[in-house]
Amino acid sequence: MxxxxxxxxxxxxxxxxLCGICLDSSKSYLIESRLGQIVEKHGCKDYAELVKKVRxxxxSQLTNQFVDAITTNETLFFRDKYLFEAFQYKALPELIDARGKTAFPTRVRxxxxxxxxxxxxxxxAMTIAEMIPDVHRWDIQITATDISDAAISKASRGVYAKHEIERGVSQERLKRFFYPEGDGWRIRDxxxxxxSFNRKNLLEPLGQTARYDMVFCRNVAIYFTREVRQDLFRRIAQTMVSDGYLFVGAQEFLADVGPNFTPHQHCRSSFYRPNLTAPVPHALVRS
Ligand SMILES: C[S@@+](CC[C@H](N)C(=O)[O-])C[C@H]1O[C@@H](n2cnc3c(N)ncnc32)[C@H](O)[C@@H]1O
Incomplete structure (x- = not known):
């Protein structure tokens, strides 16, 4: 069609x-290849009719199928080596030191x-397990969200094909953190x-404030307009503790998102820390 x-x-x-993603007419091949089947499956005479039905x-199933089809889920394990080095050797040790002086020394969000x-x-999670030998005694929660139901249900299953494992997982990590299942590999308990995985649209309210020690928002805001990005990072700042860390994609720079974050450098990677006008409490400081 x-x-x-x-x-x-x-x-x-x-x-x-629906998603904040800016597509333009240059992406017509993408629209046809990703939505053509949905148009046919739902008996629509053309794409405009599909749009009407979704609107x-x-x-809700149709809306989810539309969103699943149009979003780009490209990702890989340990994507951006330098960022993971900054996380492992800079942010995480600093965070652990800072939390050690609080009433909740083993809590990481x-x-x-x-x-x-x-x-x-x-x-x-694998990096944290490597860094903290008695990790099972720690109170670690990684909240992982995405707008795509299909992506979240695959993530929740934690089973990956050989070609997905080969994109980023070393033999050593494979042995330690996965076990074989069918033709693929399942992440260990x-x-x-x-x-924990949940569906969340970043255009909608982000919920609780001053909660996260670290936020990873990578390779998604590049698809948004400048206004949407600015608003998103302003709201993300509000979800973070005052001494938190924000990591964005290797090709992303927050120079134009306003005064919410200050850039920092670690070797060949950048990360950001929030500039909160009013101090937001992190874990209660021990008296
Ligand atoms: C290219 S992947 C990035 C995955 C991972 N952060 C990484 O860097 O490897 C972009 C993801 O953003 C999600 N996404 C797009 N628009 C979104 C929105 N408005 N809210 C939440 N997630 C969204 C897509 O479903 C997709 O899974």
Whole structure:
């Protein structure tokens, strides 16, 4: 089924309204390849009719299928070596030292926003397990969220095909943190238990404030307009403790998102720390 200019506009506007993602007419191949089957499956005469059906909002399954199809879930384990080094050798040790002086010395809260199929939060959990020998005694929670139901359910299962494992997992980590299942590999309970998965749209309210010690929001805001990015990072700052760490994608820079974060450098990687006007309490300081 061929796309008209009107179809492209209708689809792009809907994608923008649902997910904040900016598509334009140069992405018509993407629209056709990802939505063509849904148009046919739901008996729509064209893309504009599919858009109308989704906009009606009565068929949540259809909306989910639309979102699953249009989002780009590209990810891999330990994506961006330098960022993981900054996490492992700079942010995590500093955080552990800082928390040691509080009433909750073993509590760590991390948010992997736009976690896709789970490789990012599991990579963080594996790194933590390597850094903290008695990790089972710690109170670690990695909250992993994504707008795509399909991505979240795959992430929750924690089972990966050989080709997915080969993208980033060393033999040593494979032996330690996975076991074979069918043709693939399942993440061990020790790592799975550190991560909880939920569906969350970053355009919607982010919930509780001053909660996260670290936020990873990588390779998603690049698809948003400048205004949406600015608003998102302003709201993300509010979810973080005052001495928290924010990590963004290797190709992302927060220079244009306003005064909410200050950049820091570790070797070949950058991270950000929130500039909170009013101090937000982190773990209660021991008297
Ligand atoms: C390219 S993946 C990035 C995954 C991972 N953070 C990484 O860097 O490897 C982008 C993810 O953002 C999600 N996404 C897109 N729009 C979103 C939104 N409005 N709210 C939450 N997640 C969104 C997509 O479903 C996709 O899984």
């Amino acid at each position: 061929s796309l008209t200019i009107g179809d492209i506009d209708a689809v792009c506007n809907l994608v923008n309204d 009606l909002g009565v068929d 991390i948010w992997s926003a736009a976690c896709s199929t789970g490789q990012e939060p599991y990579s963080l 020790e790592i799975r238990g550190m991560v």
